[in-house]
Amino acid sequence: MNLAAVDIGSNAVRLLLCNVVKSNGGHAIKKSELLRVPLRLGNDSFSKGHLTPTTISKLHDTLTAFKLLMKVNEVVDYRICATSALRDATNNKEIVKKIKKDVGLQIEIIDGKTEAKTIVSNRIAESMDHRKSYLYIDVGGGSTELTLFSKNKPVASKSLNIGTLRILYETDTKEEWEKLDQWLNKHCSKLNSLTAIGSGGNINKIYKMSRLKSGELLSVRKLKEMHNHLKELTLSERIQIFGLKPDRADVIVPASKIFLTITNKTGIKQIFVPQFGLSDGIVHELYEKNKKKYKALIK
Template sequence: MLRYAAIDIGSNAVRLLIADIISKDNEFGFKKNTLVRVPLRLGDDAFLDHKISERKINDLLKTMIAFKNLMEVYQVSKYLACATSAMREAQNGNEIIALVKKETGLDLEIIQGQREANIIYANHIEENLDISKNYLYIDVGGGSTELSVFVNKVPVASRSFNIGTIRILDNQDKDETWEEMRLWIKEHTRDYKNMAGIGTGGNINKLFKMSREKEDMPLSLLKLKIMYNELNGYSLKERINILGLNPDRADVIIPAAEIYMTIMKWTGIKQIYIPRVGMADGIINLLIEENLG
């Protein structure tokens, strides 16, 4: 069995996805085998102190050793490990990469926002889109939001902005970045009528699950607002104890909903489709394209 692995070192969590590669009618795809998620919160250090602390470096190192061992047990033949916004901003990001290489032999790559956007849309969800609609693809992470505009299933513009859930919680999001994002969205969407949203990322997946909408149905802006107000009515403790949210999801879900709602309001988008894929899935698809395509 051919297996690939994706390591996504995000600002909120670090993930390992091990996927079984399957071939059908000369087309390659994958089935998720194992997903491990460790909430390291590298963003807190990176956005506030502009460097990752010793304690978090040690935790990351232990996580990478565990991931390496798992990849060996599962006989993974190819992997790609990408670090995003938090590591981009940490002044000691390159030192950490060197340390991980020395201690584990794993190659990590700190990727720029544009490459992050490209990896996310390596998921090719546009193939299942309704051709009569134009789409704004919104991926919200802990440190950044990646946006892509699709017209007739083709990406016509894409950009990464330093607006993310951990950044907002740490009061490190800047008014001028919001304004820059608003102007970019306006410029790249104003010519298109009938736009729908596509949302990816752990928070929108969770919101979709909580909405109890049918699979393949979009989430309306109205429903999102109702859920946001409901969630906001609970304290952090209650979101964990009463709603059963993980502690590392219970706080970020609020700013995430705010980002999605703000963008939908700016564009007049009333509905958002949630394909439940993310960065790690994109990495696996990229590995398939590069090695089997």
């Protein structure tokens, strides 16, 4: 049985196709395909306040293609979530209505708290030591989602309008950075041996560039070294030396800046990078919500 998730982010639009199969008396969700289209909605939303007709047309075509892929893969259910860029666009209701009418797909614009909850729903607790505290950090193009875990349970969360594209376009505000500082002081200042769990395309890429073994922790010292090195390179040098895509090369430094700001304020020394994100969480929630309905379809 196949399920699909679409993540309409600020820097890209992603389609995740998963196959749910029987496994050891239960079930297992296996990734079968992940497609990323570098459609940067945040380019319009964070600089103009709305999406232009050209960008809307590209989103229309992207989702039309995704619908066809879902059809040929015999997807039985899907969920499409849009985050910061579409959330902030003044014409978002018009866009959602147009996509529903023209493409036949329903877009759900989710708030920051829902985004954070969906991301961490992806069985994140299985990766944790119940004796330790963890700060989950998801850095996107338009927002940063934080969730503090203690004894394997979420105890506090925060969504902030601090993202890589906002920094790139200089639309991040002093007030949001102050909110970040206040939240970290309130919830993390008294915690010892706090470990970060990093999420998002940029930290995933940095982890791969670090050539660490799967499951090995990324040290903040190593992250800082890479940040300083990347910062000194031009965009073309980042592309040539590290093989980065153009739409990754310009946001990877702002992303590492956000991670370093948070780790410096909290004293975090290591980051666990499980390499999953919103689309993984969407599929997990979709299955958990409807597993009784799906039971007869799983082979």
